[in-house]
Amino acid sequence: MAAVNVLEAKGLTKIYGGVEANVDVDLHLDQGKITALIGPNGAGKSTFVGMISGRIAPTRGTVYFKGRDISQLPAHKRMQLGMAYTFQITSIFPGLSVYDNVALAAGLRLAHDKQAHDAKVHAVLDRIGLDDRADQTAGDLSYGHQRVLEIAMGLAQEPEVFILDEPTQGLSETEVDAFIALMKSIAGETTILLIEHNMRVVAALADHVTVLDQGRVLASGTFAEIHANDAVQAAYLGSTPHA
Ligand SMILES: Nc1ncnc2c1ncn2[C@@H]1O[C@H](COP(=O)(O)OP(=O)(O)O)[C@@H](O)[C@H]1O
Ligand SMILES: [Mg+2]
Structure with a gap:
């Protein structure tokens, strides 16, 4: 093919x-x-x-x-x-929680089936190893974790x-x-x-x-x-x- x-x-x-x-x-x-x-x-x-x-x-x-x-x-x-991107300069929302960063990236706040979407955010966080930090303020994460969070935000968009x-x-x-x-x-x-x-x-x-x-x-x-x-x-x- x-x-x-x-x-x-x-x-x-x-x-x-x-x-x-x-x-x-x-x-x-x-x-x-x-x-x-x-x-x-x-x-x-x-x-x-x-x-x-x-x-x-x-x-x-x-x-x-x-x-x-x-x-x-x-x-x-x-x-x-x-299309989804992560930038050379990390661009997360530092004042929001890790969870909310990923939820926002996925546009989940607008969605109806809250439970399903909540499960999805946690699945993405779990996949990249940040689920135990879901409630932490993103700006308080280490630099490495902030970069990983940015990747999670991209993944949450399920990009092509x-x-x-x-x-x-x-x-x-x-x-x-x-x-x-x-x-x-x-x-x-x-x-x-x-x-x-x-x-x-x-x-x-x-x-x-x-x-x-x-x-x-x-x-x-x-x-x-x-x-x-x-x-x-x-x-x-x-x-x-x-x-
Ligand atoms: N907004 C800009 N105005 C003027 N020159 C720019 C601008 N952005 C990038 N450049 C120049 O374009 C070239 C390529 O930059 P860039 O795309 O950032 O390279 P790389 O990401 O490979 O390091 C460099 O010479 C840089 O100085
Ligand atoms: Mg560059």
């Missing part, structure tokens, strides 16, 4: 004044697969995420969701289609496409291990775009890797292919500690 492109970017370009943040970036996400987007700081990864999520208007280029051109749709409409911008940044090795296990359990259910610096995570999770450098796609392939690529080694991997 041919792979289905859930999300596809064609020729995505963003020029800020003289800065070429993204130039003619082509990328597609295969259904149920994990695609990693890697590259040095300033390569344009977050700009790319901003454009596919509808938060940054491209200079030119097109974004397709299941073959439909969604380039003109605002971010909230894209979320309604089934889940985009995570450097989710393991600042996590301990143990927390990174837990993240890898969680992503493995999600893979297949949802299509994942993972922006990641930690090569141990990329090696463990990515079905496909695309490398950005100076706003352009430098290489694309399996982790092994990327790792063996001389241009990638020179531009990025050679200077990055990795397992």
Whole structure:
């Protein structure tokens, strides 16, 4: 069976004044697969995420969701289609409880069957190991737990496409291990775009890797292919500690 492109970017370009943040970036996400987007700081990864999520208007280029051109749709409409994100800067509601953060993300407050939805929030919290902290104020959680909570908020939306911008940044090795296990359990259910610096995570999770450098796609392939690529080694991997 041919792979289905859930999300596809064609020729995505963003020029800020003289800065070429993204130039003619082509990328597609295969259904149920994990695609990693890697590259040095300033390569344009977050700009790319901003454009596919509808938060940054491209200079030119097109974004397709299941073959439909969604380039003109605002971010909230894209979320309604089934796209969820976690951002490089953690964006939880610090004054609310852990439970309410997840409930809000799922839109459960508006729902009728309270019991079923309550069970769902707890199921998500349980899955990511935060159920015993459901009543805690989110802002009081450790940084690692706040990042995990943000992932829970994404999962609660039951997204078709889940985009995570450097989710393991600042996590301990143990927390990174837990993240890898969680992503493995999600893979297949949802299509994942993972922006990641930690090569141990990329090696463990990515079905496909695309490398950005100076706003352009430098290489694309399996982790092994990327790792063996001389241009990638020179531009990025050679200077990055990795397992
Ligand atoms: N709002 C902005 N205005 C001007 N330049 C920007 C803006 N956002 C990003 N850039 C520039 O675009 C380039 C790509 O940035 P970014 O997408 O954040 O890279 P990455 O996420 O790979 O580190 C960098 O040179 C950055 O300085
Ligand atoms: Mg970034």
